[in-house]
Amino acid sequence: NEKKELFGIFKNIISKTSPENEIIRPSLVLPNTKKWLEKFNQPIILTSSLDRKYQATLVALGNNEERLTWVSSDGISLSYDNGILIATRGYSQDLLSLYYENPNKLFKSNYLHYKKTHRYLDGENRYSDIEFKCTGKKMRPRSIEIVEYTLLVDKYIETCANSQHKYKNEYDLLSGTTVVVKSKQWISPVNSYFLTYNLYAFQKF
16 A cells, blocks of 8 residues: 555654765756655655755754754755744744644644744844734645655645735645645745655655
């Protein structure tokens, strides 16, 4: 069962990471073939700006419970909690932390209202918090293709707004699970959205 196999790979990712692994950097392209993915000898994710001008492969740096931090060869790091981007380091306007709904509760729901708070630093190195009211909604299943795998996914749409900003995050969940395989998430007013492909779900070691 492909779904169970992929889900097992996701759950076992922590035991397969090791800090001494060397970062490998094949040419940066959006994921397209299994052969491309086989060039990496350790778990990776791929991030990209929406216009695809800025792309990076990142390897696992460490974990804290279900939270995973990934780092690129040039020092950019991203932290996720079950697929939700909760912190960045190395961008022009970093997301220092995020107050957010529990990912399992969120992704198991069909419709949910909740609040989020994004924390940044202002020009004087003081905390600057932006609060949002959000609505989450699960859409009907559809098929997507990632590195030559065709997957049935449940798209989860998260719409958040306040008086100054509004954004819409999209999460592709392996259908029937809370496992995020691909997402489009808003980082900050300056950096806007980034795509994340959780490619470690498709790797074999």
